[in-house]
Amino acid sequence: ALLGKRFFVDMRAAGSAISAWAVLNVAAVDLRERTQVPWAQRGANRGGLPVFSLDNPPGPQFTPAEKATQLTRGRGLAASIAAAWRGGNRSYTIPPGDYRFSKPSTFPFYQFVLEDLVNTAAAPFDLWGYGVTFWFEVDTLMAPRAENDGVWIRNCSHLRIHGLTLDADPRTTIEGTVIAINPARNALQLRLSAGSLFRPFPLGSPTTNAGRFVPYKRDGAFITPLYSFQPGGGLRIANSSLSLAADRTFWITLQNTALLTQMLSPGWAKAFGDRGTLQVGDGLAILYGVGESIRIEGSDSVSVIDLNVYAAKMGPSEWGGEGGHLWQRVYLGRRPYTNQLLSGEGWMNSGLRRGSTFDSVQVWTTSDDIFNFHGYWGYINHTVPPHQIVLTPGWPIALGAGQLRAGDRVWFYTSNGSRVVETTLVGKGTASTTLTVGADVTHLAASVVEFPDWGCGGWVVKNSYFHDVYQRAFVQSGPGIFVNNTLVRCGSSVSIRSTQLSGNEGGVPRDVSVVNNTFVNVSMTPASLFGDGVASAAVVVGRLGEAAAATYTDIHVLGNTVDGPADNAIVLASVANCSVARNVFRNPVAADVAVGNPGPALRQAVFLEDATALTVANNTLEDTTGACIDDNVTHSTILGLGSCTHEVTLDGKAVGPP
Numbered sequence: 001a002l003l004g005k006r007f008f009v010d011m012r013a014a015g016s017a018i019s020a021w022a023v024l025n026v027a028a029v030d031l032r033e034r035t036q037v038p039w040a041q042r043g044a045n046r047g048g049l050p051v052f053s054l055d056n057p058p059g060p061q062f063t064p065a066e067k068a069t070q071l072t073r074g075r076g077l078a079a080s081i082a083a084a085w086r087g088g089n090r091s092y093t094i095p096p097g098d099y100r101f102s103k104p105s106t107f108p109f110y111q112f113v114l115e116d117l118v119n120t121a122a123a124p125f126d127l128w129g130y131g132v133t134f135w136f137e138v139d140t141l142m143a144p145r146a147e148n149d150g151v152w153i154r155n156c157s158h159l160r161i162h163g164l165t166l167d168a169d170p171r172t173t174i175e176g177t178v179i180a181i182n183p184a185r186n187a188l189q190l191r192l193s194a195g196s197l198f199r200p201f202p203l204g205s206p207t208t209n210a211g212r213f214v215p216y217k218r219d220g221a222f223i224t225p226l227y228s229f230q231p232g233g234g235l236r237i238a239n240s241s242l243s244l245a246a247d248r249t250f251w252i253t254l255q256n257t258a259l260l261t262q263m264l265s266p267g268w269a270k271a272f273g274d275r276g277t278l279q280v281g282d283g284l285a286i287l288y289g290v291g292e293s294i295r296i297e298g299s300d301s302v303s304v305i306d307l308n309v310y311a312a313k314m315g316p317s318e319w320g321g322e323g324g325h326l327w328q329r330v331y332l333g334r335r336p337y338t339n340q341l342l343s344g345e346g347w348m349n350s351g352l353r354r355g356s357t358f359d360s361v362q363v364w365t366t367s368d369d370i371f372n373f374h375g376y377w378g379y380i381n382h383t384v385p386p387h388q389i390v391l392t393p394g395w396p397i398a399l400g401a402g403q404l405r406a407g408d409r410v411w412f413y414t415s416n417g418s419r420v421v422e423t424t425l426v427g428k429g430t431a432s433t434t435l436t437v438g439a440d441v442t443h444l445a446a447s448v449v450e451f452p453d454w455g456c457g458g459w460v461v462k463n464s465y466f467h468d469v470y471q472r473a474f475v476q477s478g479p480g481i482f483v484n485n486t487l488v489r490c491g492s493s494v495s496i497r498s499t500q501l502s503g504n505e506g507g508v509p510r511d512v513s514v515v516n517n518t519f520v521n522v523s524m525t526p527a528s529l530f531g532d533g534v535a536s537a538a539v540v541v542g543r544l545g546e547a548a549a550a551t552y553t554d555i556h557v558l559g560n561t562v563d564g565p566a567d568n569a570i571v572l573a574s575v576a577n578c579s580v581a582r583n584v585f586r587n588p589v590a591a592d593v594a595v596g597n598p599g600p601a602l603r604q605a606v607f608l609e610d611a612t613a614l615t616v617a618n619n620t621l622e623d624t625t626g627a628c629i630d631d632n633v634t635h636s637t638i639l640g641l642g643s644c645t646h647e648v649t650l651d652g653k654a655v656g657p658p
Helices: 002-013 020-027 064-074 077-086 224-229 258-263 266-272 395-399 590-595
Strands: 091-093 097-101 110-115 125-128 132-137 149-154 159-162 165-169 173-182 187-192 213-216 249-253 283-287 291-297 303-305 314-319 326-328 348-350 357-359 362-366 371-376 378-384 388-391 409-413 419-428 434-437 448-450 459-462 465-469 473-475 480-483 486-490 494-496 510-515 518-520 539-541 552-558 561-563 570-581 584-586 606-617 620-622 639-641 645-650 653-655
Touching (some): 132 149, 165 291, 371 395, 473 480, 494 510, 539 552
Parallel strands (some): 125 159, 326 357, 465 486, 480 510, 486 518, 510 552
Antiparallel strands (some): 378 388, 378 448, 409 448, 645 653
16 A cells, blocks of 8 residues: 555656545555466466366256256245345355256346345345356347346345356357368358357347357467457358258358458568467357346445356446445356356446446456446437426436436536536436426537436456456546556457447546556557557547547556557547556557558557647656657657647656647
8 A cells, every 4th residue: 555655656746637536546555466477376266267278178067857956946045035134134145056047038037136135334234155156047039139137136235245156058159169261252160169059040130249259269368459350340240040060060151351351461460470360270259149147236335256257248237326336356257167268248337326346356258348337428308498408218317317316416518528517406307307407508408418426436446357358448437446457368458438429328537547557468459450449559548530529637547567559558539637657668559560550650659639738757668679669749759649739748848739
């Protein structure tokens, strides 16, 4: 903790305007515990990482009689726990063993439900489940029509869940080993993995999720550079049906020809080698079903400790309520010592009043984000001047305006992202879509509304390990701290931005600190081939070339080690009052240069655009490839400036504007 305090004293001396909230929260983390060594060597999560092989066995296989016994065990278990709580017990221990649950025939489709277990901080209720596995039976529908949902914790408080393992039967992905590549046909032949799901796509062409695939090397490592092909259907199959031969092989046709064409080019081989290329003997996981493994909804201070989630494409989530949950020593990953490629998804973090803490969690393979911290926008249908607005109805209303209390903040933005009015809620009508606010709304009919008190603000992610992850940690709210974590082989990495125009989730991230993390082989998307998207740097704030949804303020990237992203290590766009200091950058931009980036643009470790009041100080660049070159304005390989940059300092000296 003392080291953390000294760190921020140093940052402030360097000109960083880090907030008091960030100082307090990061100072509580021992920065010496940075996850520098591989997780397996640390012995964390009860044994660390096992050796993966596509030839491993498939995991537990049960006879019909065994499944029937497991269903009997599962039946009535939730009711027994609730009865123990009503009887005044402060804990319940589930006997070790396998418990099976079947999907309800009507909505909601959760298979194990605990609700209304309201406790206090002084007298919590503990549910003990060490040695217990819940098996959730999944249906034959493909995403997004499938709703393969597991545990539902609803309207509970100060509930502590210990030691559960969650899995699905059958798996929700089609997995196999590549045995032939035919560029002329734009096709791959696979041998189905033992124990894998295999189903044709019965409803026509694959949908938004079903039919996407995630590629892995034969040792289970995510082929990170291939994430570059995600836009435009590059990582999707085109088959409207699949046919399994007697020898358990099948062919898939790719939706886009770019993957095989670009991947087999000389520049690609030079930049990424075998580890960045899909080859015979490697593995594919093709998405089919989707669901939630555990959902915490409308709850306060729930703790989930020593949880294992093996169920593929079934992630945990948090939806509304007071929040402030704790996820500690949680493992979302492959079932150890099996041939399973894809595992449980990351967290959906939606509309909590207080953000949760994630401490010593491990995520090993996903097909989407690690986290997605956000609230929900309000879209104005019409105004009733002088003080009333009526929002467009929609399901997110319940998690946004529906949770508002008198005095909560209500902020109005124009369509170009400028915040125009900050006010508070006075009252609500009989429908949660009708709000009375303190400000005059006469000229605000075209605005978009943010409810910052219900955006998961105050989240903390610390001491954790994320690897072989398809996408990113997606931050759309603040304040928040991302500290002492290690990210290895992630398609994107840390993305801090807003989705104001999505008509759905979003918010404006502010007061976010990314501190003392290690990034290795993340964001391996070469911008010269694919453009500057959200996956072109280890930490991206905003998005280059995109109309800003808002100006992101008080974002601080401090004391990190960034090893080998394809482009810049850090990108900040549409930002103000931010800092980038005491980071170490190793060979950024090198992969982009190797695939053919000929010009001087975007060849610095840090790049700024539409930036005001930025401090860049005391960073170290280790550029053994010579890929970085001096920016025309800063005359530095550390910092490049794009358009509209003002009040920027580099190591204490003013630079720019360009």
